[in-house]
Amino acid sequence: MVRLDLTRYPWALSILRNRWPQFLLRAVTLAGFVFTILTGLFGSVVGSHNFAIIFVWIAWWTALKLFFIPFGGRSWCSICPIPMPGEWLQNGGILMPRGKGFGLNKRWPKALRGSWLQAGGFLLIGLFGALTLTSASVTAFVLLFIIVLAFVLSLVFERRSFCNYLCPIGGFTGLYAQAGPVEVRVKDAEVCASHAEKTCYTACPWGQFPLALKSSANCGLCMECLRVCPSDNIAVNLRPWGSDLGPKTKHRLDEAFLGLIMLASVLVDSAVFLGPWGQIKSAAYAIGSTPWFIFAGVFLFAALVILPGLYAGAVKLSMLMGSSRTTLRKSLAKYSQVLVPLGLMAWIAFTISFAFAKFSYVLPVISDPLGWGWNLIGYSNSAWVGQSTSISLLLQVVMLAVGLAWSSRVALRVSGTHRQALPLVTFSGIFSFSMLWLLIG
Amino acid sequence: MKLPLPISNLITFFLQWIWLFVFVLSGLLILIAPLPQSSRTPQKRLIRIEASSFQFTPGQIHINPNDEVTVELVSMDVVHGLSLDGYDFELKADPGQTVSATFVADKAGVFRFRCSVACGNLHPFMIGKLQIGPNQLIIRGIALLILSIVTAFYSVRQIPQLQTRLA
Numbered sequence: 001m002v003r004l005d006l007t008r009y010p011w012a013l014s015i016l017r018n019r020w021p022q023f024l025l026r027a028v029t030l031a032g033f034v035f036t037i038l039t040g041l042f043g044s045v046v047g048s049h050n051f052a053i054i055f056v057w058i059a060w061w062t063a064l065k066l067f068f069i070p071f072g073g074r075s076w077c078s079i080c081p082i083p084m085p086g087e088w089l090q091n092g093g094i095l096m097p098r099g100k101g102f103g104l105n106k107r108w109p110k111a112l113r114g115s116w117l118q119a120g121g122f123l124l125i126g127l128f129g130a131l132t133l134t135s136a137s138v139t140a141f142v143l144l145f146i147i148v149l150a151f152v153l154s155l156v157f158e159r160r161s162f163c164n165y166l167c168p169i170g171g172f173t174g175l176y177a178q179a180g181p182v183e184v185r186v187k188d189a190e191v192c193a194s195h196a197e198k199t200c201y202t203a204c205p206w207g208q209f210p211l212a213l214k215s216s217a218n219c220g221l222c223m224e225c226l227r228v229c230p231s232d233n234i235a236v237n238l239r240p241w242g243s244d245l246g247p248k249t250k251h252r253l254d255e256a257f258l259g260l261i262m263l264a265s266v267l268v269d270s271a272v273f274l275g276p277w278g279q280i281k282s283a284a285y286a287i288g289s290t291p292w293f294i295f296a297g298v299f300l301f302a303a304l305v306i307l308p309g310l311y312a313g314a315v316k317l318s319m320l321m322g323s324s325r326t327t328l329r330k331s332l333a334k335y336s337q338v339l340v341p342l343g344l345m346a347w348i349a350f351t352i353s354f355a356f357a358k359f360s361y362v363l364p365v366i367s368d369p370l371g372w373g374w375n376l377i378g379y380s381n382s383a384w385v386g387q388s389t390s391i392s393l394l395l396q397v398v399m400l401a402v403g404l405a406w407s408s409r410v411a412l413r414v415s416g417t418h419r420q421a422l423p424l425v426t427f428s429g430i431f432s433f434s435m436l437w438l439l440i441g
Numbered sequence: 442m443k444l445p446l447p448i449s450n451l452i453t454f455f456l457q458w459i460w461l462f463v464f465v466l467s468g469l470l471i472l473i474a475p476l477p478q479s480s481r482t483p484q485k486r487l488i489r490i491e492a493s494s495f496q497f498t499p500g501q502i503h504i505n506p507n508d509e510v511t512v513e514l515v516s517m518d519v520v521h522g523l524s525l526d527g528y529d530f531e532l533k534a535d536p537g538q539t540v541s542a543t544f545v546a547d548k549a550g551v552f553r554f555r556c557s558v559a560c561g562n563l564h565p566f567m568i569g570k571l572q573i574g575p576n577q578l579i580i581r582g583i584a585l586l587i588l589s590i591v592t593a594f595y596s597v598r599q600i601p602q603l604q605t606r607l608a
């Protein structure tokens with residue numbers, strides 16, 4: 001397959017290898033993170049006038065799904081502020097390679113590995129989403145909790161255990177980064193084979209061994225391996241979209257679970273935030289009340305029973321149609337790849353609908369971040385209601401169609417025969433039609 | 442990768458990706474092809490919408506193109522507004538008050554209407570739906586999704602190396 005190795009260009013190589021450019025970006029995001037927490041705690045209680053709400057849920061969440069993931073895979077994780085303080089302590093300095101710092105360096109318990117906990121975290125976000133999404137102080141507390149948790153865990157466990165196994169955003173980006181167009185790989189496997197020290201593995205904050213990388217899901221694009229390899233054997237490739245998806249890559253059962261949780265979440269979020277059903281919104285918001293328990297029950301039922309049931313049924317059916325003998329577990333894992341483009345494009349369609357209408361809020365909150373009546377850049381009163389235009393509606397339809405075509409292609413490519421792909425294509429079709437109805441209906 | 446210079450390579454390359462070209466073209470066709478318009482005679486309508494935190498009742502309204510619509514907005518609790526996507530139409534009602542205005546529904550499609558006065562935490566999501574005539578976009582969407590599936594089957598059939606790799 002076609003690859004364009006960025007490290008072939010001296011200027012790109014020096015930007016990637018030098019620790020300063022990345023540090024500066026991370027410093028900016030960390031400052032933004034702290035500022036967001038402060039505005040969330042002390043700013044206006046009117047969500048649409050508070051920097052924290054608009055920046056986290058409109059600007060950043062949109063940028064992640066429309067820019068960072070589709071054009072850079074896990075690129076957000078390379079500049080994410082959340083693991084920074086802990087990592088600096090672990091490394092004993094700001095511009096240092098891994099090791100030599102504080103921390104107990106324990107291994108993460110085996111039983112808690114994989115993306116199960118990340119999927120659980122994402123479910124929790126969904127269950128309490130209507131409150132977090134609209135209350136600045138709750139958003140601030142969530143951010144504060146996350147950064148403290150990441151810090152504490154980095155003192156106890158080795159490397160980026162929080163990122164690898166807990167961060168819900170990490171689960172989201174990791175899953176969909178497999179479809180993204182950037183990857184870190186070794187240039188020449190022979191060179192690695194004859195290098196006994198494996199400096200890159202020792203240096204990798206994510207615990208990856210670049211030679212063994214088959215998928216970009218767990219590589220945080222931090223470039224540490226590139227910096228320490230004595231033979232300049234690490235490549236940073238631009239590649240065709242969806243390169244990690246196909247008959248030759250390995251996938252785990254927890255990827256299927258994560259993928260299904262994401263599908264359920266985007267369906268529920270579309271119904272709650274974009275639908276015309278006031279009762280669902282109030283139920284999702286009134287945490288602890290009876291309507292909320294009903295909402296939570298329906299959400300969990302969809303995420304843990306209906307979608308997994310349909311998916312498992314489709315996989316089972318496709319196994320029955322084929323002749324090769326594999327276990328259900330293996331097939332569930334293999335077909336999880338179908339859920340990647342399907343979910344990614346659905347999230348993009350949702351984001352277009354959700355954010356385009358609300359983007360008019362961004363300039364006013366930069367102008368008056370705390371909602372205290374400031375007017376820093378003269379845009380404080382430019383907010384308007386926002387609307388979805390016919391272009392944005394068309395784009396949503398196109399994104400859903402691309403997602404269905406793409407996931408069907410993946411299903412066909414990983415199946416032995418076309419007939420075997422049919423149940424999975426049907427599953428993708430049902431999901432896409434539901435999204436279409438929720439967004440356009 | 443070296444560029445596939447020999448002509449036969451170029452042809453294979455073209456054949457491999459022609460499905461994408463066909464997909465995009467027929468997709469565009471589906472999205473812009475004219476569909477028959479509804480021919481109902483326009484009528485005058487009075488629609489009363491109750492706004493309460495955080496919903497409009499009724500939340501979904503269906504009318505015909507070119508109807509002359511008078512919207513009566515009643516606020517049941519705090520100040521609410523109603524602003525209609527795609528139209529330059531906005532109303533604001535104080536608590537307990539009724540306001541009304543009239544417009545001609547000369548654009549067909551499904552339009553969201555939203556509360557335009559910050560009325561509480563869920564305000565940005567206080568949304569209703571006004572459908573004017575048939576929902577053409579969803580019909581096009583359904584056709585496009587079916588086309589996506591057909592294209593997928595066609596495109597994978599078109600890649601011979603894959604077939605051998607899988608065999």
Ligand code: SF4
Nearest residue numbers: 077080082163167170
């Ligand atoms: S996994 Fe989460 S905390 Fe870690 S870098 Fe990515 S987004 Fe940040």
Ligand code: SF4
Nearest residue numbers: 204219220222223225
């Ligand atoms: S493989 Fe390299 S770029 Fe990827 S996480 Fe590890 S050190 Fe960072």
Ligand SMILES: [Cu+2]
Nearest residue numbers: 556558560564
């Ligand atoms: Cu309102």
